[in-house]
Amino acid sequence: xxxxxxxxxxxxxxxxxxxxILRAVDERPRNANQLADDLGLDYKTIRHHLDVLGDNDIxxxxxxxxxxxxxxxxxVRHHWDTVxxxxxxxx
Numbered sequence: 049x050x051x052x053x054x055x056x057x058x059x060x061x062x063x064x065x066x067x068x069i070l071r072a073v074d075e076r077p078r079n080a081n082q083l084a085d086d087l088g089l090d091y092k093t094i095r096h097h098l099d100v101l102g103d104n105d106i107x108x109x110x111x112x113x114x115x116x117x118x119x120x121x122x123x124v125r126h127h128w129d130t131v132x133x134x135x136x137x138x139x
Contacts, residue, residue, distance in 0.1 A: 050127060052106075057135070058137065073119050077117045106121060
């Protein structure tokens, strides 16, 4: 999991936005529209990053429809010390 976290946040473009999204959903679970509004990013950009985060088991959602709420996975919470180290470098 640690290698995946490093790759997703530092090895690809968009790591900074993915870090912002992860911090936001850790603070308070939200849907894609709320994330776009709160982070000042385009909805399609948010959706793309949520897909990347979801494909890598970093975030999970409460459903597949428009209002699905996103939050960090249990696996990410288990590696939260590594997440913090990575996010400090990215932010």
